[in-house]
Amino acid sequence: xxxxxxxxxxxxxxxxxxxxxxxxxxxxxxxxxxxxxxxxxxxxxxxxxxxxxxxxxxxxxxxxxxxxxxxxxxxxxxxxxxxxxxxxxxxxxxxxxxxxxxxxxxxxxxxxxxxxxxxxxxxxxxxxxxxxxxxxxxxxxxxxxxxxxxxxxxxxxxxxxxxxxxxxxxxxxxxxxxxxxxxxxxxxxxxxxxxxxxxxxxxxxxxxxxxxxxxxxxxxxxxxxxxxxxxxxxxxxxxxxxxxxxxxxxxxxxxxxxxxxxxxxxxxxxxxxxxxxxxxxxxxxxxxxxxxxxxxxxxxxxxxxxxxxxxxxxxxxxxxxxxxxxxxxxxxxxxxxxxxxxxxxxxxxxx
Amino acid sequence: xxxxxxxxxxxxxxxxxxxxxxxxxxxxxxxxxxxxxxxxxxxxxxxxxxxxxxxxxxxxxxxxxxxxxxxxxxxxxxxxxxxxxxxxxxxxxxxxxxxxxxxxxxxxxxxxxxxxxxxxxxxxxxxxxxxxxxxxxxxxxxxxxxxxxxxxxxxxxxxxxxxxxxxxxxxxxxxxxxxxxxxxxxxxxxxxxxxxxxxxxxxxxxxxxxxxxxxxxxxxxxxxxxxxxxxxxxxxxxxxxxxxxxxxxxxxxxxxxxxxxxxxxxxxxxxxxxxxxxxxxxxxxxxxxxxxxxxxxxxxxxxxxxxxxxxxxxxxxxxxxxxxxxxxxxxxxxxxxxxxxxxxxxxxxxxxxxxxxxxxxxxxxxxxxxxxxxxxxxxxxxxxxxxxxxxxxxxxxxxxxxxxxx
Numbered sequence: 001x002x003x004x005x006x007x008x009x010x011x012x013x014x015x016x017x018x019x020x021x022x023x024x025x026x027x028x029x030x031x032x033x034x035x036x037x038x039x040x041x042x043x044x045x046x047x048x049x050x051x052x053x054x055x056x057x058x059x060x061x062x063x064x065x066x067x068x069x070x071x072x073x074x075x076x077x078x079x080x081x082x083x084x085x086x087x088x089x090x091x092x093x094x095x096x097x098x099x100x101x102x103x104x105x106x107x108x109x110x111x112x113x114x115x116x117x118x119x120x121x122x123x124x125x126x127x128x129x130x131x132x133x134x135x136x137x138x139x140x141x142x143x144x145x146x147x148x149x150x151x152x153x154x155x156x157x158x159x160x161x162x163x164x165x166x167x168x169x170x171x172x173x174x175x176x177x178x179x180x181x182x183x184x185x186x187x188x189x190x191x192x193x194x195x196x197x198x199x200x201x202x203x204x205x206x207x208x209x210x211x212x213x214x215x216x217x218x219x220x221x222x223x224x225x226x227x228x229x230x231x232x233x234x235x236x237x238x239x240x241x242x243x244x245x246x247x248x249x250x251x252x253x254x255x256x257x258x259x260x261x262x263x264x265x266x267x268x269x270x271x272x273x274x275x276x277x278x279x280x281x282x283x284x285x286x287x288x289x290x291x292x293x294x295x296x297x298x299x300x301x302x303x304x305x306x307x308x309x310x311x312x313x314x315x316x317x318x319x320x321x322x323x324x325x326x327x328x329x330x331x332x333x334x335x336x337x338x339x340x341x342x343x344x345x346x347x348x349x350x351x
Numbered sequence: 352x353x354x355x356x357x358x359x360x361x362x363x364x365x366x367x368x369x370x371x372x373x374x375x376x377x378x379x380x381x382x383x384x385x386x387x388x389x390x391x392x393x394x395x396x397x398x399x400x401x402x403x404x405x406x407x408x409x410x411x412x413x414x415x416x417x418x419x420x421x422x423x424x425x426x427x428x429x430x431x432x433x434x435x436x437x438x439x440x441x442x443x444x445x446x447x448x449x450x451x452x453x454x455x456x457x458x459x460x461x462x463x464x465x466x467x468x469x470x471x472x473x474x475x476x477x478x479x480x481x482x483x484x485x486x487x488x489x490x491x492x493x494x495x496x497x498x499x500x501x502x503x504x505x506x507x508x509x510x511x512x513x514x515x516x517x518x519x520x521x522x523x524x525x526x527x528x529x530x531x532x533x534x535x536x537x538x539x540x541x542x543x544x545x546x547x548x549x550x551x552x553x554x555x556x557x558x559x560x561x562x563x564x565x566x567x568x569x570x571x572x573x574x575x576x577x578x579x580x581x582x583x584x585x586x587x588x589x590x591x592x593x594x595x596x597x598x599x600x601x602x603x604x605x606x607x608x609x610x611x612x613x614x615x616x617x618x619x620x621x622x623x624x625x626x627x628x629x630x631x632x633x634x635x636x637x638x639x640x641x642x643x644x645x646x647x648x649x650x651x652x653x654x655x656x657x658x659x660x661x662x663x664x665x666x667x668x669x670x671x672x673x674x675x676x677x678x679x680x681x682x683x684x685x686x687x688x689x690x691x692x693x694x695x696x697x698x699x700x701x702x703x704x705x706x707x708x709x710x711x712x713x714x715x716x717x718x719x720x721x722x723x724x725x726x727x728x729x730x731x732x733x734x735x736x737x738x739x740x741x742x743x744x745x746x747x748x749x750x751x752x753x754x755x756x757x
Binding site: 007010023024039055059062063066069076077079080081085088108120125126127128129136137140147150169170171175198232236248269279281304336337 | 363364366371375396407442450453458472519524537541561563568607608629633662663
């Protein structure tokens, strides 16, 4: 039997010399150009060249990336928390050749400073069993459309977009400037045979956020109170008999205004502004257009340095809807357990 | 569009400037029938607008209860090579620093045993090997283990901890995130590999409040670097920023959330009322050459973040305002062990710790894990008078008063 409980490889062995020498002693950093960071410490400078990757990578592409790191970076590279690649070198003269090589190979350089960085996303139709949409396809369509903002730093502040293919919201969809979330809109279709055979019924009943699922002991299955169901799909996660996927009625919701850093304002959740857009593969034009529109409205109206959510909080959400022209509807008024605090308990508002 | 193409919709996603995942799958498909069939299944999903993966799947390797996500297509007759298409999560090194030797080793192992498709990386931080048959699981793991790799977490266990690049490449790091991530991942190997809890539990470590791994939103236990004394201002460097054209009043002073900075336009001096600073990082971010964090560094521990299911999304909230973070992180390990023990006793099936604490109440949680309540834990005190008084506290109080009278 293989050795178990090895743990991960020791990162010390993977650090380039310049990092070992400056470890914990860095003094400051600069952005020499979009996609390039220069960190300075007592032992000298480190250049990091950041490039976008599709997250889903073949082994041959990883090897091609390794070739670049072998040629220019003494065999060192890292990946970022938004799934970009960073080539690491102390040698300023290698920065341009690395950029040229990356661009030749189709890896765009960017994602630093006031730019759109990579989209944190999930498995979608590539590998998951509960998605309401695909992930990789939408990400590709949105990044193609907003590509100019990846390689430049001309946004009011950084722009984090996240994509989650269902309400489990794996990743960062609940805390991003713009989030695209797969949603269902119809109640589960029950396969009582599959429920009987393959389900722990008490767990199935307990998993429902709105208590719409009731045990049906006579039938050795469950019933769904349809008017209580908001189609989250958590019951399908618990039971293969609760079919929630619905090709015609599944789609995407758009949420905006979340952030994680504490700079200036506290971390905040993203808020729903578009309750539904259709699944329209392979390019999802309605979703791509909606995201671009929000980005453009933000660029046009925000002050320099304002994250999307900070801008909206300053002007007020009613003003966000009037400026953007996005229709407001009852779907956007919270009716779940923490909803009351989202109602306006003041007569201070704008017309 | 090529009319003979078997994947007309996916082909469309090979156009445009952003690197294409379809091109990646096609590259892998040149060598792997599994990847070729993945293309077929995916194209079918684009036609049908639904996923084609069956529900669930329980597979793994000997000795472990987690680390592999089983997956089977619901179209096995048409696409037999993905009738089994499991994912293996490989625990990535701290900060995702690699050598090309290490990556090539993983690529070689993976090409021999699976589809040749990866995710670099999964959202929790693991290196994802996407698509393998059941019979290949154990041999793949054996080879990975021989080469110094191990599996990450899945199921109701400690998931793979992850961290920002910290002192490896950032002047803002308030503790050694890389070392701490490596240390605690090793310390809690059993909790990571053998699910034994009510539900999943995640730890993420960010070196400062910029929170570059989104610990506050994506980890049940969020460790966020901070300092306890006052920021250090280099006036000469401030003057240089002003000379270079930075509007310090507009870009820094006016944006400070506590208005604790003062800028004297005439003398060019920037001063801070240190005790009013909440260490949000804005001024440091804008003027990293002129403003340094304080010297007494450590971390704030926050608890409870999770995504939507079941009781809404939570962000982590303050549990320990300041803790020193130095190897071997004994105080932190003792704390998380107490928290996990309590959760293991009190948590319902599939209840994240944030939901357990929310259901049972912070007061009771704090008393039972032996922690003091402090005002830093809340934005504001409760507005309702519905207080649970532990009855023994009342009796002790009464007994104390009786003694005083004697």
